[in-house]
Amino acid sequence: MIPVPGYEDQAVAVFGLGRSGRTTCAALAAGGARVLAWDDNSETRTRAQADGLTLTDLDRADWSDIRALVLSPGVPLTHPEPHRLVKRAAEEDVPVIGDMELFAQAMAALPEERRPKIIGITGTNGKSTTTALIGHILKKIGRDYRVGGNIGVAILGLEPPRASTVFVIELSSYQLDLVHSLRCNVAIWLNLTPDHLDRHGDMAGYKAAKFRIFNNQTAEDAAIIGIDDDHSAGVMNRLKAGRLQTVIPISSGRSLSHGVYALGGKLRDAVSGPVRDVLDLDSLVTLPGAHNAQNVAAAYAAVRWLGVPSDEIADAIETFPGLAHRLELVGTHKGIRFINDSKATNAEATAKALASFDHIYWIAGGRKKEGGIGSLAPFFPRIEKAYLIGEAAGEFAATLSSAVASVEAGTLENALDLAARDAGSGGRSAPVILLSPACASFDQFRDFEHRGDVFRMLVKSRIGNA
Template identity: 55%
Template sequence: MIPVRGFEGKTVAVFGLARTGLATARALQAGGAQVALWDEKPATRAAAEAEGFTLTDLSTADWSTFAALMLSPGVPLTHPAPHWTVERAREHGVEILGDVELFARTVNAAPEHKRPKIIAITGTNGKSTTTALIGHICSQAGRDTRVGGNIGVGVLGLEDMHGGAVYVLELSSYQLDLTSSLKPDVAIILNISPDHLDRHGGMEGYVTAKRRILLNQGKGDTAVIGVDDPWGARICTEITAANRRTIVPISASKAMGRGVYALNGLLYDATAERAVEAADLLRARSLPGRHNWQNAAAAYAAAKGIGIPAEDAAEHLMTFPGLAHRMETVGAVGRVRFVNDSKATNADASRQAMSSYPKFYWIAGGQPKAGGIDSLVDLFPRIEKAYLIGEAAPAFAQTLKGKAPVVESGSMDAAVRQAFADAQGSGHDAIVLLSPACASFDQFTDFEARGEAFRAAVQSLSGSAQAKGAA
């Protein structure tokens, strides 16, 4: 872990004891702080106690004794309304921080020769794939690489820092809302489209949160900005005018006089005097489709930003194994292939997978986002049949009415069984695609648990098919 510096001998309140909260509590203690831990869920409190932590009911605690509040990123800071812990902290002048901010302060307090390189990635879609891809490139290039943040291990649960380390961090808008001191050597904004609007008070609040990744960059740092959407294009124009850092625009839809872009599967580097072909992405089996070409452009630019030679960055793109829960083939039964795209938690993310297959049997639904699936109407003709789960099922069924066959399956197991039966009965090669276009929290703890439930259901089908074959 990374011991948190700056709170030695002081008490920090920690609210939210899931993966991030407990990792932060350990890191605070390792750095010499006292912690007061609380969570509103009895099961989560029990897990913390089982690990040996003593709990403090923050609703009755003396907040004047706290040096800071470490808030889990899933807890509302401002919208729809501030959480009661936020209000209590503000009443007592207690600073509100997130784990990424604690990491940033610890890095900033370290001697110059011990500070690691930091690559920070945000965006509405593609963050996890790009983070994993950059981690792969850096590792293959021989760098001591640690990957985490909003993916895998929380940032403070990663190995402790040294001057030769590279931290590759996926950052959500929730995490960035709680971060003010982070100074990434490379900051990436992949793309921006409407998401989490209830948590940010609208689109401008969401864009403002994403922009916080650029707050402290200066001379010698690199900003990689996707310009295929209007919000990213605007940010790129505005920071170019500020002219404080190296700016690398990226695109997967157009040629540019400056930046890194992909056209028809070819990656071009136009950061020098002329554009040169850097890589043939059609050879990268784990990076299919235009959305992955944008991810590849960002990863290539980021690797160059920390000094990895262009040729090495391009070479290592080709060996990326892919990311779990993102267009991941989890099995096949007969002529039916099952694709796990549980990471698609909004319509724009589902569009990326749906656009990759001419026809598919679609499992979708969960906790709906604003706008539902209305924006996917042009892809409805590709749907052989939809199998809907979770809270969104009735609304999605209404949207699809008359446009694609629909069944409200209710559960993941039922959806997989029904989709398999129909796909198998088609008599031709078929894709069963889990790409929910929704958050997972109505039925699962997170998108990973949802993807694993899909995988388990597919494995159960596969086992049944093998047993029948043996009989």
């Protein structure tokens, strides 16, 4: 755990007592703060009390001596309207921050010679894979590292750093909205497509939240920017015009005079000196598709910026085992590959998956997000049949219409059984049963991990019983 300094004997309110919220309370207490903890959900409060937390109803608390309100990232900050406690904090002139800001404050409090390096990763899609891949590379080359944030362990639950530590942090727009002083020595912006617009109001608000990853960078730092979409290309131009940090563009399909890019199945380094081929992308079984080529380019560029030789990075990437719930190969049976892509909670993420395979028996649906799946039409010819589940099944069936054969399967279990039957009798070579929902999971599952775990369990049970 990373104790949070700067609030000794002072009151700090924490609202939202999920996993990261409870960790935040412990880290503040370890630093000497008086923690006022609350959650609106009675079951969550019960779990917090079981962990030893003392609760304080923040609606009835005395706010006159509260130094800060630490907000769970999932609680509305500005849209569709601020949460009532956010409004109360504004009335009382109490700053609203998140656990990532507390982490930033803890790092800033260290003597300069003991401060770790921080690699931050954001973007609409690819954050988790890129974060995990960077962590894997650092592990393989023997560096002291910590991976956390929006992936794995809550940021304040990680071990305190040494001077040689590298933090690799996945940063969502929700988390960045609550950050003020975080400095990323390497800030990675992968891509930007419409998502979470209900939370940020519009695309401009979403983009502004993401852009906060570059706040506080200096001339010693690097910004690594995926430039394959117009929004992100604009971000690169804005940063270059600012002439502050070093800007390194990356691409998964175009040649660059400066940067790191994928072309012709090769990863190419054009950051300094002549262009060099550094990695055979076609050999990376656990990182298929153009979107993963971008993730590899970002990870390579980030670790290369730390001074690690190219060949060591390439060797480490080749041993990456893949990320659970993101194009995860669950198993192969009678020539059918079963792919768990449960983390694809929007159409843009699912597009990456559909682009990676042919002869797809597609399991999709759940709680729909704005925009539906109409944007996936270019990939419909790759789909043999769709098996639709959850709240979005009817709407998705209407979108697919005559373009793709589909069935409203209702449940994930039923969808898998129908897909396995059809894939086994379809006569197609190398068929793929792909769970890539293009939807949130909350209509039938706790989260996308739960959905993916259930899929994995169902596949294993059927392969084992075959």
